Amino acid sequence: EVQLVESGGGLVQPGGSLRLSCSASGFTFSSYWMNWVRQAPGKGLEWVANIKGDGSEKYYVGSVKGRLTISRDNAKNSLHLQMNSLRAEDTAVYYCVGGLGFLMDVWGQGTPVTVSS
Amino acid sequence: DIVLTQSPDSLAVSLGERATINCKSSPSVLSRYNNKDFLAWYQQKPGQPPKLLISWASTRESGVPDRFSGSGSGTDFTLTISSLQAEDVAVYYCQQYYGAPLTFGGGTKVEIK
16 A cells, blocks of 8 residues: 655744654655645645655755755655754645655645744 | 646535636646646645646546546646535645646635535
C-alpha cells in the first residue's frame, strides 16, 4: 500500500524552529519528486517546496526561501522540512506529497504546525 | 509565477444536477514540447487531504467516477460534475504543475442546494 506518514508538528514560538519528517512506503521513493504543501486554518492549499528524486534539484515558494529547507534520505525513505525563523503565518497543516514529475498524486494525512507565543 | 483564478468561490447544486467550476491560468500551462496542459484538479473533503481527480486537464485518475470530467486548454479550464451526488460535497482546487513555484487556485466549495 502506498503510504506517506508525517510527523514532527506541534506548537512553537515565533522565531523558533521545527523539523518535520515524512516516512514513505509502498513505492520506489527515490524515483519520486517529493513536496511539502501547507494549508492554513480555513484557507486554501499552498505549495511550499519540492525536491527531485536524487536530491539534485530543490524549489521553494518565495515566502519561505532562506527559512525552510527541504531534504531527503533515500536510504531511509524519508523526507524532511527544517523550519527556522518561524512566523505566525507559517501556522498550517503541512502535507507530504509525492509524484512522478511535478504532478502530485500521493498525499499524507498531514501534521499541524502552530506558531504562537 | 503562474496565477490560477477559480470561479465561483462556492456553488450550491441540487442532487443529480450539473456543477461547473472554472479555472483561468495566467500565463498558459500548455507545453509546446508535448502539447499537454499541466493542469490538475483535486477534491478535498473536510478533515481529509486532497485527492487527485484529474491530470493533464482531462485525464481522470483510476477509480474516479466518470461523472467527473475536465476540459479546456491553454488558459481556460473547467471541471464538470455531471450529476451531483451527496458524496461530492467538497472543496475543489485546480493546480498547475507546469513549473515552480507550483500554484493552486483559491478553491471552490460545492454544496447541496
